[in-house]
Amino acid sequence: MRPLVRWALVAAAAVALVTFPYWSAPWESTRFATTLLRDALVLAIFALSLDLLVGRAGMPSLGHAAFFGAGAYAAGIAGQRLATDQLPITLGAAALVAALLALVIGVLVVRSEGIFFLMLTLALAQIVFAIAFQWTAVTGGSNGLSGVGRPMLATLDFSSPDLMYVLVAITFVAAAFLVWGLARSPYGRALIGVRENERRMRALGYDTARLRLSAFVLAGTIAGIAGALSAYSTRFVSAQDAGLGNSVRAFVTVLVGGAGTLGGPIAGSALVSVIERVVPSLLPVELRISEAILGLVFIAFVLFARQGMVGLGRQTWLRVRSR
Amino acid sequence: MSLELVFQQALNGLSFGALLFILASGLSLVFGMMDVVNLAHGAFYMLGAYVALSVVQLTGSFWLAMLAAPLALALLGLVLEPLLLRRLRGRHLDQVLVTIGASLVIVDVIGLLWGRDVRSLSAPPGLDGSVTLIGGVYPVYRLFVIAFGVALAVAMSVVYRRTKIGMLIRAGVGDAEMLGALGVNTNRLFASTFATGAALAGLAGVIAAPVFGVQPGMDTDPGLLYSLVVVVVGGLGTLSGAVAGSLLVGPADTFGKVLFQDVALAVIFAIVALVLLLKPTGLLGRIRVAR
């Protein structure tokens, strides 16, 4: 496929995605699909940021929700304390707070590896969760932060379901583009180098600790923006947004979709969202087995399609093309 | 804090630590032998507790449950290892992922079979009384738990160091390929090790039930979270690591929660963070050669 054609297709897909509420309006008057897709896209941004760590830099973090939560709280609290609803300020606050937190935590974890890195990120994230859960004066504590303001840009109010979706979709396209660009850049290749053979990278003169730290901070910042979008979507921040469950959810999404690929976190988010939101309503309510279904899907992917859905897709495409 | 209070809390910390050791021992064994962090360990622990519930309900005997639950979990382990883990031999991250999937399935199955009510198990008659110690009355069961923990640690140490199977395990930890080349059936060895790890988790489910209770969510908290904390803090994969980890985390968590009430939720994780930052491979951990 010629590059120009491929670019045109991607651009068309992006435009279709961003304008979804408008062209789907005739058959989607209830806004349910819009809301579902919006939440899936927020998860996709979150998963894309985690994939930078897990897939590309080889840093398996189980504490990524700490930054998601920090961004969510920062956006909500900044809006309330600074009495503003302007997105540049609140999203900026979210990115800044998430980045700073990622810097602090990153400095502590960057020299760990493997299971120790996993546990250290988990432990530090749980400390963040505990602070969010207990610090009632600032975060609302266990009752959560309600009354998150409207996302506004000058006089444009994004709080309607359609515009909120557009805001999320545009951010998603931007994040995907950023990650795609990074993967192709020397920086991205250096990250992969660190993942594959850190010793050799160091021998080649790379400051591997700084590379990992920068990846950690970048990933944390993007996760913070995802968190802010989540806060604006539901107009509420729960301490659970920074909790272990949310970290595991993102981790599972990345792995099922295909770590280290661009399409992976996106496909994973779609699958996880469907299993979480759509499957339960198809089954009788006494039969709570959506976790088991997720688990079986997970096992199946690991055993038979290790590169996740994207890998499976690639294999199928290759097979089809060779006919 | 008065001296009496310190003594009582120290006993609480030790008995809590003993429970943590019993809980974490299986996870440590499986990691040490197979380099697999079995994230279904918490689900195994939970299943052991629920099996115990049924056994006690049917027969009234806590001791029978202490035999039945580990047996049931060993059987499950013997089925799961060849089914899920064997073909992923060498793909360590994948083995971890598949155990996450297994735990999700097991937990939902428990919900289907036993329901999702909050349940509990009482200490068996004979161990449900109290003795008078410094500072007043102390439950016999918690003293039993300390004794059991010590006995288990000693037994595991003896098996590990002085029996043939222990020798095989130590050899496998060092170099599984070589062991296979020497004619040992590594498939059988790994399956049995995994089954033993599961059995230990099931045993923990029974013994911890009178203290930690039996309820939805127990697979993660306390199950998996506390086992991971102990194993990683102590130093992965070694028996002495698991002992060191529980001896540190048990009392530290007990005193920490009471002294720093407002951050009680975070105390155990602060302990982990502190230890790993000071000693990145855990208290007694050594850098493992990449396989």
Added chain:
Amino acid sequence: MGGFVKNDLAAKRGYTYRLTRRQFLVATSAATLAACAPGAVTPSASSSAAPGKAIKIGLLLPFSGVYAELGTSMRRATEFYLKQHDNKLANRPVTPVYADDANVTATGIAATQKFIDQDQVDVMMGVVPTPLAYGIRNAVHAAKLIFIDTNAGGNALTRDTTNCTPSCKSPYIFRASFSSYQISYPIGDYLSAKGTKEFFLAYANYGFGTESAADFTTGLKKNGGTTTGNVAPPLGNADFAPFVTQIKNQPTKNVYSFFSGADAIGFIKSWNSLGLPAAGYKMYGAGFLTEQDVLKEVKELANGAITSLFWAVELDNAENKKFVADFQKQYPLLPDVFTVQQYDGMRALDEALKALGGDTSDKDKFVKALEDVSFKSPRGDFAFDKATHNPIQDIYIREVKTQNGQTVNTISDKIAKVTDPGK
């Protein structure tokens, strides 16, 4: 496929190829989405011979996670009520739509949005955790969806607050359960008025626990009572021995405790095994400390605990006796307070619908009809406070006793017609 569509269908319908294709895609996606909507799949009873149009009730309950037991109980209550009333409320057959929040706030908020957008429910009920109630308050208010909260007891949900933080009341939100003030303040007032003035506090360190402890303390202070300290284990704490040991090593013997579910079971077991009753310590608390879900596990270990709640199985009024008897005939269980909360919510809805003649088209009339309901519930007289939409109810002082082989809460006194202050 393209060839067939283009020539045959296109020819029949006179569409262009492109339009037919889009129609096909639209149709299949719509069909897929429609298949996902339980509302579409559940046979609507409106076409049957029933007099009224079916009323859709969205029930947001936990069916997995630590509160699953409560969700099951409340679902049972819904089915029990419907069974007793021929599956109708007033003249309208009921289509219940259940959703599982799994004790994850984000899931519950999404489920609520689905109730509003896709299922288009007429009424919403349920919600166990207070953070979830706070989280959905604005969405429910904006959608003008009548929501009858049948558990979450956070005070703010039925009060005027500054900046609506952490939440605030809404004309469309009613509560058929309680406010945590109602189960904590009156017993503080009662005990201190009777002469027991000094208390030590033990409570789970989260919103509900801290709120209950604070309201109890306010009640104490009204009659010159004081608190001498506290232990506050984290929510979901595994080992209660360290905290109970702290209680045992301080002099105040009267301990007001707020725990529920698994925490309550762990606390009461530790309390006994560490010998607190023999050492003269007395356990007081809000009713959830010794509700059926706890008593069935700890049994006589809870004997002597004095708690306050708006109901008990042993409550001796005609309505309750009939309720408990009928419930036991239907299920091999005793009803619990969560059953009563949901049951009363259904009853309130039923009474309001009767007053409206089944016509829920006018939201303001619907609200007024709910405000005006008044009936005899298993808990006594039931009515909503018109100012707050919180129930006006009697609060009973109960003591745990084992009688006839069953451990139950026996009623020892009553504080009549307690209202929530509303701010």
